[in-house]
Amino acid sequence: MSQNSMILKLISLPVSIILIALGIMTILGGHITPGGGFQGGAMIASGIILSVLVYGLGNSPLELSHAYIEVFESVGALGFVIFGLIGLFVGGFFLYNVGTDIFNVVPASIQSLLHYPDVTNAGIIPYLNIFVGLKVFAGLSSIVIAFAGFKKLVEEGE
Numbered sequence: 001m002s003q004n005s006m007i008l009k010l011i012s013l014p015v016s017i018i019l020i021a022l023g024i025m026t027i028l029g030g031h032i033t034p035g036g037g038f039q040g041g042a043m044i045a046s047g048i049i050l051s052v053l054v055y056g057l058g059n060s061p062l063e064l065s066h067a068y069i070e071v072f073e074s075v076g077a078l079g080f081v082i083f084g085l086i087g088l089f090v091g092g093f094f095l096y097n098v099g100t101d102i103f104n105v106v107p108a109s110i111q112s113l114l115h116y117p118d119v120t121n122a123g124i125i126p127y128l129n130i131f132v133g134l135k136v137f138a139g140l141s142s143i144v145i146a147f148a149g150f151k152k153l154v155e156e157g158e
Helices: 004-028 039-053 065-091 108-113 125-157
Strands: none
Touching: 004 039, 004 125, 039 125, 065 125
8 A cells, every 4th residue: 555645644544533532432332232242342453453554653643562562452451350269269160250240249339330321231341341342452463563574574584
């Protein structure tokens, strides 16, 4: 793709920001609408990928460093495991929905702490969507950034 197209550079940043905003909206509404963490994370990553493809790896206005992506991926994985272990220790099952407590085994203090403030009473499902979204966003973005960096190294070597 041509790195000098002004039309692409003019349009891609607003489209990237819209994709990121729609991805965040999909993640946060995933417990009551179609979609969720994986779909929203892929939408956020597509915004980053569009920016990297149009502007190039070093010139992208939505530039993500390795440490930045690493933190997002670590928070996503760690949060998912922590919520799973909370369910295991409090409710007896891995990823037990302690925010809704179907079997009445969770103390009221823990249930009120992890209760998602929504009329649908989804419990911990929205939090899990957020962690899955972070993990998918970081994973897909890092793959494309690595490929773009490899392409840049190959072009410099020629």
